[in-house]
Amino acid sequence: MDTIDQLLSLAELRMQTRDVRGWRQQAPRFLHQLRDLPVEEGHLLSQRLLAQYPLQEEADEEVLLLLAQINTFHPGVLVPLLPMLVARQQFSPGHLYLGAGEGMCQRILELLHAPSQGHWGQLLQALAWIGTKAVQAQFSTFRLHPPAWRTELFVPPENYSQDAGWELTADGRRRDLYFSTCYELIPIDQANSSQIAAEPTMGQEHCAWCQRPLQRVLDLDLRDPRCRWITAEGERLCLTVCARCSFYATTYLDITLGGEAHWSPLNGEMPALLHQIPDDGDVVKLPAPLGLGKARSTPFEAVGRFLLDEPGTSQLGGHPEWIQDAFYPQCPACQQTMSFLGQIAFEDWEEDGEGVFYLFLCLSCKKAATHYQQT
Template sequence: MTERIPCIREGCPNTILPATAARTGGYCMPCKQEMEREAHQRYIEANRRDVNLYEGMTDPVEILKIIHTRQVHDPLIRYVAYEQSKEQVYLSLSMEQQALMIDYAMQLIRTGADDTGKDILVYLVCYHDISLSAQIPELLEYEIYYPVILYKSTSAEVRDQLLQQVNTDDENRNNLLLMLAYIGDEVVVDQFQQWRQSPPRWADQLHVAPEYYTTEAGWELTNEGQRRDLFITPSYSLYKVKENEGADATSIGAPISMLLTCANNCEWCGSPLTTLIDLDVQHPALKNVAWNSERLQVQTCVICSCYGVVYMEMDSAGEPFWSAHNVMPMGADEIDLDDYAQLPPDAGRQFRIAAAPRQAFHASEWAMEPSSSQIGGHPGWVQDAEYPNCPCCASRMRAVGQLEWSEVEEYGDGMYYMFICEPCQMTAVSYQQS
């Protein structure tokens, strides 16, 4: 039997055959391979170079084309990110540049790069509220039925085509109903009302009744068959000032009272309640809100809201208090407060509310990673649309804002959604995460 010899690498306990030692210089194969990987990594680190594809570029259209192009991976190249976010570049587009991006997106779709082309169109629809009525017939030719928000502004002819198709196209019916919901004009509203009164033959193939699809587009049918929007407008973004900009920076917008620790505690877990927002009702963001007190305060337990909806009522002075209608959700009684860090007292100090409104659907596509925190505007649902019912009047509550928790805490996750019932003067907060 051939005698094995030890690997010559210090600290290695392996033994190898003499023939292996002759091939590897005395090292076992695991050590030999690890040394080769280390040498390769040292070579990469010594020879890697930064490549700035945007150097000298000022045209946002050309910049966006590069941003949307997947670069071939090369370990010796480190691509420099553009100095602005994708969202910022899109918002800088002029009307002429928006048209150029539409043309580019359609070229991508025609050449088989559907995903990138659709992404570009979604950014344009959400950030600039553009109409794709001229492009929609071609999108339908390519059987593109998603993202459904692309069909928000379409012609009466295409709308009527979709109303016919939904009766026969079993495969795409879910998306067709959502497309119609986003169109949401009088003809569509009347059709959803007819479906509610006389369910179509295909209704039993759906998970929910046809009229419930409208909530994904941010509206519902009233008992009288009218459209009722489920979110307030206009929409104002909530920004967090960067540390190097200083807390008194005015270019971002006006200060807003947010993330305040309350004196009252949650009746489920015992932790202090948090005021997510405290905003003067005279602010333009709340111009379409009927609120009896001078300020709209939305309070919740940021821990228990992750388990279920938390409702708050208003006293005669307009101050929130824990609602007797709250029902403890499953799991809330097992919360260990030691597992949760308390928000620092200045958690909301660096937040500002934008000086000017933005498009109502700006943050509606959560997967686009827009600046999501806002007052007003269509919610950016992480999961399905879930507008809570008011426990007093049973009506769906309207969305008044949302707060992306990753903007609050370094490792935060998920979205807190804020709702109001104006007739009952109640607020509610729910939570979703991926």
């Protein structure tokens, strides 16, 4: 059985038997083979997947999610199929259109301006993932001159760029909010890392809201060549959370590149929501920080895994996989949107864990932030 046949056989667990447990067990194998698949075979895999599972309303989502996943490992591999998807008005998930060319960009822009169009949000997501200069120009125009259908959206049209991990600068240029380098984060005893497998530090630093000790969720040796893309300065980068408050509010840290992480006074007063949540005083001990695993072939490998019930989304760098809506906090010092540094999925910490901590960085201000999402 060749690699494509093996991948299709594994996909059958998802598409036909609906064996979620079996799929989760086999997903690492599926993703490993997908990563090693040559681009030309990626074209063939996507074509054979569609031939085996033709698009039908009751199964469209599953097929499209798998097609989009192929595209995150080999951006642009779906280009030959995109005209058919457009004809069927299939624009979601938006990363189906990652790597699409200018011709497809212009076609979707034409649809966006069609008077009878109603898929505004999906079209904007698809355009955001294409992300070319033409898209940037259109989003910049929307910022200056909102379209009549702006009232049908929850956020301004130009803000859809954040779904694809970028934003418009003040002068209308693209600024990426993620790092192109990406490594898996895995249990420290499985990692080839300079980290020490130890209990999380609960030292002198405390949450100013509830007085619980702050605990490490990330501990990086910046001298490790695999971390040099973060910064060429410093020796260590640590991020901490409050095991109560950080689950309910975005929290900010003042950091040093010597491994210190302090609760930032810019967090301000405790949010009203936390005053409404009973506090039993217990201190939950978080597991030890994860360590660096293998490099991912693209920064987008984790995108879409949540809806496909796939484990292993914890990573350093790369593009986030959001459980809820995309959320990039503003640096509390300079007000610039913070860059995504990585994410830690609790299921990679503990077998029955749920939810994800998203980690952000503003190096110029020496600020970090953590944000939690769950279903």
